[in-house]
Amino acid sequence: MLISKHLFYLSGDQLCAYLWQGGRLSGGELFSNDHAGVERFLDYVDSHGVLPAYLLADLIEEDFQRVQLPHVGGAGGRKLLQRRLLQQYRETPYRHAEVQGRESGGRRDDIVLLAALTNVAAVQPWVRALEQLKMPLAGLYTTTLLSAELLRKLGLRDEHLLLITQHSAGWRQSYFQHGQLKFSRLTPAIDRDNRPIDIGAETAKTQQFLNSVRLLGRGAVLHAVVLAPAAATAALSAQCANGPETAFRFIALRAAANAMGLRSDDSAVAELGARVAEPMLLAQLGRQAPAGHYALGAMRRYYLLWRTRLTLYVASAALGLCSLVWLGANLWQTQTADAASARLLAEAGQYDQRYRAVMAAMPPRVTSTANMRAAVNVERMLATQAPSPLDMVAMVSAALEQSPQIRLLQLDWKVSLPGAVPAAGQDETQAVPISSLLAGIPGRPPQALLVEAEIVADQDDYRGAVDSMNHFAQQLARQPHLTVAIDKPPLDTRSSVKLSGKAGPATVEARAKFSLNLVWNP
Known part of the structure; x- marks a missing residue:
């Protein structure tokens, strides 16, 4: 050192x-x-x-003695060694013991050298x-x-x-x-x-x-x-x-x-x-x-204090050196970040200059760029979220594939909007504002579809007609978020309606007709 x-x-x-x-x-x-x-x-x-x-x-x-002690490990062995050393040299505090091996036979006792300054x-x-x-x-x-x-x-x-x-x-x-x-x-x-x-x-x-x-x-x-x-x-x-x-x-x-x-x-x-x-x-x-x-016992305490103080000094110096290295690394990273920021700013300035040059060469705009961006966003929103009859028509088409005896006559699609009433103080002759639900904001609105169809079946087979209508309605009800209600059955058995019919060959007018109300909540 x-x-x-x-x-x-x-x-x-x-x-x-x-x-x-x-x-x-x-x-x-x-x-x-x-x-x-x-x-x-x-x-x-x-x-x-x-x-x-x-x-x-x-x-x-300076005295030296060789003794044999039982082989004991750990703290017990150290205590045995110190006790034997104290018995050998009672008059001096300056004692030393050193284990130099073990006997080759018998109990294999430890061979110990005892030394002291008498x-x-x-x-x-x-x-x-x-x-x-x-x-x-x-x-x-x-x-x-x-x-x-x-x-x-x-x-x-x-x-x-x-x-x-x-x-x-x-x-x-x-x-x-x-x-x-x-x-x-x-x-x-x-x-x-x-x-x-x-x-x-x-x-x-x-x-x-x-x-x-x-x-x-x-x-x-x-x-x-x-x-x-x-x-x-x-x-x-x-x-x-x-x-x-x-x-x-x-x-x-x-x-x-x-x-x-x-x-x-x-x-x-x-x-x-x-x-x-x-x-x-x-x-x-x-x-x-x-x-x-x-x-040396207590005589060594000042050395232990000195070594502790030296250790603290070394630890402080090491900590200070690490702090300087950390500070230098941060300064270097800061300079690197500043250089990268300056480079990005220069590139952004070049892009802005090129953008202005391109815009200057273009003809006069009808409206501002912000309005054009807003129009594009609205168009995309209408294309993705605005209500359309295609979804419900596809559901009806899938149900017709499972019911070939059903023939579609007429569809009546509409959007179910909450009741719009004139605001307080508004002239009733003025038009009510259009709801944002028509644009799909904030979500797609409920939609209704009136399906009118007829059943191609044997004459006077009203039970078969009712079963065909029920099967068709069940196929539609399996679609998620779709509610099916029977508006007019093929055979109206209500007490308020007159039951009538004709016998003979089937005609177009005599075919069983029915209508269903479909409501879809996307």
Whole structure:
């Protein structure tokens, strides 16, 4: 990340402060582990403003224990792990647990590595100083757990690997089995007689301990990789002789720093990186910091507040950027719409000009364009909605197809309009205004049709004539919205009418005639 950071390297007797800016490590100011050094440290941190802080501890008082716990998942497993960690290290709040796999047989218990910084007094003064300044302390880390990244970057994949690195605090020996940390110890670089320690002898002690705790089996070869300055390789090689169960390999710190991608703007830091290993670990911490190794509890609250504030700033910037993009898109759409509107207006002006030119070349009009348009609309309305006898004639024709003995004599069609009376104060001699229903406004009016017909049948068969008329009337009544009423039957049996007839050959005058009143409401 491009965010500037405070990187602090803590050893037993001092703290070294670095700055991580623009992907480069700089600084390296030392502060002694006493009251005066802490006061100078407060002034130093306060002068650089509020930056997230990362504390890397490299202490002799770092303990590692391997235990087996029942395999329990979820929240219950986490509680079991924390309870076991608290039982192992009650005197320190800086504890860490890491599940490294499961046993191959039996209950298949979890294999857990427990770690803790047992010297609380070496850490708390610096943590409290950062809390006093309300600095965002991101996490407390250890060089031992960060060294696992060195294996990957340097391509070290031996089954039994002892990584020996030189730090400002001394020589760190970390044992890895299949790439997983199992044990680590820190020894001073100078012994009590003020002489450099023998790396070969210390390696033999570590190998003997690993054999005693059954981490390293008899006959297994321990590959010891020594990260040391190139100038000291010859002297160290004389101390480290290969044996049947020990194989030494030397890697120069400068080459390891290049493999880790360490860059520095400070020549002092570059020189320090050629002598000790912590600049590589600090660069790794500044480039991509993992979650804190040792829990800080409430000491981490200012970092959480700082991260929340940074998240809000980023969200606000993203929202502002989205708003600018949205505004730009709207402005572009507005310009596009304005251009399209101007183009349409220009086209409309051209059409109006062409229309006026065409109209100017035409002869004088009888009436206005609006009147002509209204006349056309009225004509179309009359053609579609005005009443016409064709519809009712078609109904009668369809009924005659089903009644061949019926012969049509006469049709009388008319439109049934509501009674029109003169308006109040109007001269009765004046004509009553024509109803708009004749034009089909607002709908087609009711229509009436008087049908006069005769029945071609045998003489004196009045029952057959009546049946023929009824069948014809039923065929007409099946038409929708059509009402059929018998006006005059072929045989009038009313009491007020004289019943008469003639016997003999049938004549035209003697044929049975009838009339029907049809009313259609479209």
